[in-house]
Amino acid sequence: MPTPLSRARLLPLFIIVVSLLGACKPPVPGTGKVGQKLDYQGYSITVAAVEFGEDFPGARKARDGYTLAALDVIVASDRAKDVTFRPKYATLVGADGEEHAARASGRDPALEEVEDLPKGQSRRGWLTYEVPKNARKFQFRYSLPPAMNDAELQFDIEK
Secondary structure (H helix, E strand, O other), rough: OOOOOHHHHHHHHHHHHHHHHHHOOOOOOOOOOOOOEEOOOOOEEEEEEEEEOOOOOOOOOOOOOEEEEEEEEEEOOOOOOOOOEEEEHHEEOOOOOEEEEEEOOOOOEOOOOOOOOOOEEEEEEEEEEEEEEEOOOEEEEEEHHHHHHEEEEEEEEEO
């Protein structure tokens, strides 16, 4: 049976092992491009296409000085459970750093929230953003859940 002294000697080793395990996070894939699939720990996201326009059927028209950016996004699961997708964690960031949230009214069919997508299944739909008309470069970012080490999948988007 371990004594208090032997437990005290094991504590530093335990702390080192736990620290090393936390540092062994899988690498997040680099920035993707339109048409490319990015995978991270069973999550798979593809930005299949991008369209820009003043309005789309089913969408509220863009304000003056703005245009709509619609992204055709595919979310797929290669995990037994816990693959979710929430549009509120999907932002379009301009070259100036300004973040744009997906609109509730956008190009149809919209990519709705997905809860616990089964392994081998996918969902596809459009996310629509209102962005400055003169902006040319963006980055689509999806923040994965905290259980995924707060990783973010990113795609370069150009007008």
